[in-house]
Amino acid sequence: MLIMMTTGQPDREAVPFWFDPLCPWAWITSRWLLEVEQIRPVRADWRIMSLAYLNLVQREGKGLSKDYRDLMTKAWGPVRVCAAAAEYGGRGVLGPLYTAIGTRLHNQRRRDDPSVITEALSEAGLPESLAEAAASTQFDQLIRDSHHEAFNEVGLDVGTPVLQIAGTYLFGPVITPAPRGEAAGRLWDGLVMVASTDGFFELKRSRDRTVKPSFE
DSSP states (O other), X not given: OOOOOOOOOTTSEEEXXXXXXXXHHHHHHHHHHHHHHTTSSXXXXXXXXXXXXXXXXXXXXXXXXXXXXHHHHHHHHHHHHHHHHHHHHOGGGXXXXXXXXXXXXXXSOOTXXXXXXXXXXXXXXXXXXXXXXXXXXXXXXXXXXXXXXXXXXXXXXXXXXXXXXXXXXXXXXXXXXXXXXXXXXXXXXXXXXXXXXTTOOOOOOXXXXXXXXXXX
16 A cells, blocks of 8 residues: 555644755664654654755866765666655655665664665555666656755755754764664754754754664
8 A cells, every 4th residue: 555644743843854864874863753743743754855966066066086986876866766756646755755765774784785776665655666766766866856856055065954843954864773762852842943043053063973874
């Protein structure tokens, strides 16, 4: 059965969240936002962006190592499938599909397993034939359109995730592991306060290279 977005939450604020399925940091942040849904009157509004488009097209591949360039080439596949799924079933299918893909790519560490996409489509109640979109450019314009919704506002010097909070587009939060319970709510409250501050542009610290994404 096709899983569609619920509409019975009129009192919940929609939070646009742009993700690329391949990004582990966006995955962690997305799990945090789902936690926030449990304790704050918000709901995630899942949207796609493309790291491949950002790095290989908009940034013209500048400064990329061969390994990272190869990874970006592979990144087209999953986001193309997400675009095809959204075209087929509406944007509401992106949440279940993202969860199904991300669990396999990140928690189960199956990045090189070709069965991930078809398994995820099946779990999300979508036709496995949509996996064919991974090798097609048919839905690339849909990807670009969704991508530009975020990056025309937030700029090209960031990546994913991008959220829209209190009318402001923000990169992040980049966190590991995802806060749970009221800790997740407090982080949300702080972001709302920051995003609501007139003239706010940036809040950042250098990342410790020893810190790796934790999916616990």
